[in-house]
Amino acid sequence: MMRAFGLMMVLGILAGCAAVPKDAGLADIQRRTQSRLGQHVQWNRGTEEDHQADEAVHRLLSEEIGPAQAVQIALLNNRRLQAAFQELGLAQAALVQAGLLKNPIFDFERRFHNDGNNKAMEFAVMDDFLHVLLIPLRRRLAAVDLERTKSQVLADILELSAQVQASFYHLQADAQILQMRRTVLEAAEAAYELAQRMQKAGNLNDLALAREQVAYEQARLDLSTVEQGVIEDRERLNTLMGLWGADVTWRIESRLPDLPPEEMNLDHLERRAIETNVDLAALYQRLETAGRQVGLTRTVSAISQVQLGAHVEREPDGLWTAGPALSLPLPLFDQGQAAAASAKARFVQWWNQYTALAVEIRSRVRRVRDVLRLTRQQVIFYRDLVLPLQQRVTEQALLRYNAMQMTQFELLQTKREQVDAGMRYIKALRDYWIARAELEHALAGHVLQETTAGSDSRKGAEDRTGRANPGSDS
């Protein structure tokens, strides 16, 4: 009995000594966030660093914020992201748990004989002794799961960054369009006012006046619609940046960034996306877990109820006996086949999920790449051709007005059309930046230094299946 106890103690100490990362992989996530997004993330755990993060948020909020600042604020302040960080804690705890022995079960029996004198006692300490053998396997699983959780958190970070950027560009565009709508309203108002004044002098009929009025009222409504859009954009950003109360009065840079002269590298996008996508990495790690579990399940189900222990007994005659105890399930019915089938099904399920996601990523990256190219062309087309042409149209219209070939109403309508073209330009520029953010998201950040870790692990997946699959680049 004592020897058995001693063995258990040794195993337990060994298990406890295995390395568990103290920060649950936060530093790794911070490093990867820095290299991929150029941003800092902080897991608020009641430390001095929390305070620093809070100060950083307020410092950023005090000035006009651009897309990068908005992303930074969200990464520091979004509470859902903080909740996701807790998953790291949970995974870390699971890893520790996987290294612990099951607590042994102490069993005590006291038996009274009917003669009243002889007292029998029985002690037993039983444990799922063979469980010890599974500890390294369980720890490997838990470690993989921590990695998966890290990938998931990183995916959440990238997703948040992309959402913030898209919302931010929407807000910037709507804010610019709001100004343009005000110009349109001014033009419609001037036309309506002129119509009113003309009618007052007896020079304009009611139909013409009504037409100018309806154009004016519609311009007011159009302005209101954009105002509504701005409100929605701001609230979406407030949510993403985790802001409320006095913090919601932030201001943004008033103009969308100009089109960058050079386009980002669009070569081998599919391969790069597959290599770097963190969602795919997380799913792969899940797949790996499931794969290991296939082998594990039958073993576990077979030995899980095997109990070893020590048995100490005092016979009624006062004689102490001691000896080992064994409790063994008879595999008459459950031989673990159901559990094994379940684990296998789970693996195949994850494999299909993984493949499906890879197909989606490839499609998405192709789509976004093409959208990026097209929106760039559209922006250039508007900027270099349509807007100068519209300006020329307005100038020529003024000349024709001067030559009495055009009315003020037509002239102001021409101005409105010019502003309309300006709004379409802003929308094209907005769509360009959103596509760019989406592409960066698909490529897991715009700085693509760490691509090897992910691709290595998936190379294994390809090896196992022995054929090319959408999750790897052939």
Add this chain to the structure above:
Amino acid sequence: MPTRREFLVSGAVASGAAMLSPQARGADTPSAPTAAVPAYANLPVFPPGEPGQDYTPVVTPNGVTLPWKVVGGAKIFHLVAEPVEDEFAPGLKAHCWGYNGRTSGPTMEVVEGDRVRIYVTNKLPEATTVHWHGVIVPNGMDGVHGLNQPAIPPGETFRYEFAFPRPGTFMYHPHFDELTQLGMGLNGMIVVHPRQPTQPRPDRDFVIMLNEWFIDPGTSRPNTLIMTDFNLFTFNSKVFPATEPLVARQGDRVRIRFGNLSAQDHHPIHIHGYSFAVVETDGGQLPPTARWPEATVLVPVGAVRTIDFVADNPGDWAVHCHMTHHVMNQMGHDSLLLMDVDPGDLNEKIGRLLPGYMTTGLTGNGGMGEMRMALPPNTIAMKGIDYQFGPIGMGGMVTVLKVRPNLTSYEDPGWYQHPDDTVARRATAQELSDDGVKDTGAKPA
């Protein structure tokens, strides 16, 4: 060989007989149709009429007279129909069609009884013909494509040959794709002087073709598809202020021959400072007993009116179409009517949106010529011209009859120097008071 005098006498007699023959036929019995013959039939042979000797040459303001030569007793003319560039006035040029490099075409000037051979070369991108409007010609010379002759294809030259049996003022123009070809400026006047004038020859004999066009501001091509909304109204394809003045010495007998080949509009031409008589149409002379005094002569589409007067009233006199839209240059009709509209701060409001914007027409459009706002290129809309008392806001069918005593040349004599105290001026308070004029429109102090 008959003497020149015999020619003249017999010509006059023959001509007179020919002229009278239609009337004689009308009065005659219809049972004798063989007696009814056209004016050119049995026309006696005259030597070609010579300028200065047989007639006083006409003046075509902004135009020329078609040159000719004599071959075998006939006057030889050559008309070339071709694309031309016309400057309607400084600031407006357009791609038109014309004859011999110009629109209107050169004035063809002959003498009653002259035989002519007219060669017509077609340098247009499409076929053409020439019709001799009002001239009594054999049917095959009348120029209606299809009806009287095949059209003249591009690059070819046709020959017309006939005599001018009666004096008068006529016109020539294509009778092929009339809408396009007349609208593009193919027209010209024909003057047939009488072989034996029954009245004194005019000292100044002007020929003016009336026409209308549409040239969209900023373009340089007459739009011949326009039906009613014309925006340029021309004397010899020029608009005021580019129309050359009609200069006469005080006491001159003045004749003005107006032809109208506008697409849609008759033109009531008003001459300031004078009363005159219509002496002739494209149908012939009016007998003196049929004339009555006029200050405005209505020249219908496709017709000629010739007026005579003695230039006895010195000064600078407006001669213009009295249709008010015809004394504007490229004026659009799409402006808003802003008369008496209170503009408020609209100028500033619209000016913020459209720098350079100006509200006009608030008190009428009289000042438009003076503002000289930026206009589309190749546009003369509302351009005024400065004269001695300020800008003249008219354009289009306007010219100036300049009558001066003791002229030594018919060059433009400049602005009229008014005798003292013969120009309208501001009334003095003393005058108003003396004449008891009370409501003077003066703003209260």
